[in-house]
Amino acid sequence: MNTNNPHTYQQIARAIEHLTTHYREQPSLGELAEKANLSEFHFQRLFTEWAGVSPKKFSQYLTLEHAKSRLRNGAPLADAADAAGLSGTGRLHDLFVTIEGITPGQFKQGGSGLVLTYGIFASPFGTYLLGAINDKIALLHFLNEGDVPEIILTTAWPEASLRPDPVTLQPLTDQIFNPIAVEHEGSKPVLSVLMRGSAFQLKVWEALLKIPEGGLASYDQIAHAIGQPTASRAVGTAIGSNPVGYLIPCHRVIKKTGLFGGYRWGVERKQAMLGWEAARVEP
Template identity: 80%
Template structure:
């Protein structure tokens, strides 16, 4: 299944890869259009519709200097951690996401006795599989060609009973990537996570990074009260099971380099540029 939105992202991603690899040479519109297999006119229009800004403006958001400026501004992370035990929920940042950790018993049982409903949906960044347990988001994993959604879900929740039910999960998907203002998130969106106390603290801290802003691994470590644990923080970020919504893509190296991403560096760069453009448009 390849919808128009996903096809758009696939074309944009190839151009972004070239743009970020050769940004010092300032690739021409013609070069980028060729990578997307489009005419210059259609590429410019498609890119601007997707990103909200021109390719040239978008490229400014992906430069090392822009990233360093964002890090210097700093994200308001000082009050990110609520302690090691996250058995309850807490209201977090402007996306109204609430994190709930599974009970110790549920963690040990790896989801035994629970039913996980799932569906595959489209987004500005390609297809993703979304899993839900009792109406709470349990996984959001972006898909590459050849990925098996059920294998991905089973790896995260080994003992759950899987049930494909896109209709019931659709309402959650609509709130993550709303197609119109009527679907925009207006109430807390619950996320159920299976992880250690340390991982939950890190994932909760990520929710404090506003859209369009960046934080370093060191800043996250400071925010959770463990300033020497930046390496462990990086490992926890790399194992985040809920892509985009828990914004691990907003964490970069303190040098300003974007670093890797569980779902591909091109997708990370696309997300960062897309969010930077949305943020600028909302305040202009």
């Protein structure tokens, strides 16, 4: 069963939405299966293959108590990882993600003649649009019904010429959602991400890489990590403008109360990511 099938994610997302909005009533397996338009047997099997745990166990990862515990027990972000961003122990199989940041001024000086290669791919969290410049990931945008990829690409990189070429990008997608053994002589593969933003935005996005898989951080914690403890509101704005979803893990930032808050690509997708990651790091 292909859990990267967009239809699979849509079925899972409907169940997660019902699970999180009715968790106090402890919805039954039958209720969740009905939301996914599946029999109980097939829903249980599909969900467990997708998440790695049962729906009941998954729901525990989405509770307020679990979120608060994660916030309390998380290591200080300044000590959690190198600035280069070791991104988790399970999701990327110890892949490194590095940010190459450019400010608007720097981009203006050398931004002409860029070619943005792009393609549309499937993931455990639905269909997404991937764009790359010179083998550096420049955009990862989850698609919703009605989205026009060309508009998304030109809005993010208006100076670049567009070139559809999913075949060329396939090795990058394999490393994001279907990590493969591409190590050579003990070295770890590296994913380079090209981020265009202000110096403040780049600092925030780099701080996100220090949140380990299965971990959570609050907006206040990110503000402290970048040395601007009173800038939590500006931090939230920068996080919301992150152009590279999932790899730059803005989904791991929640409110200090333990509430998940919003997400650029939909709250249900954020909940799906957090539960999916928690299932991979919990003993």
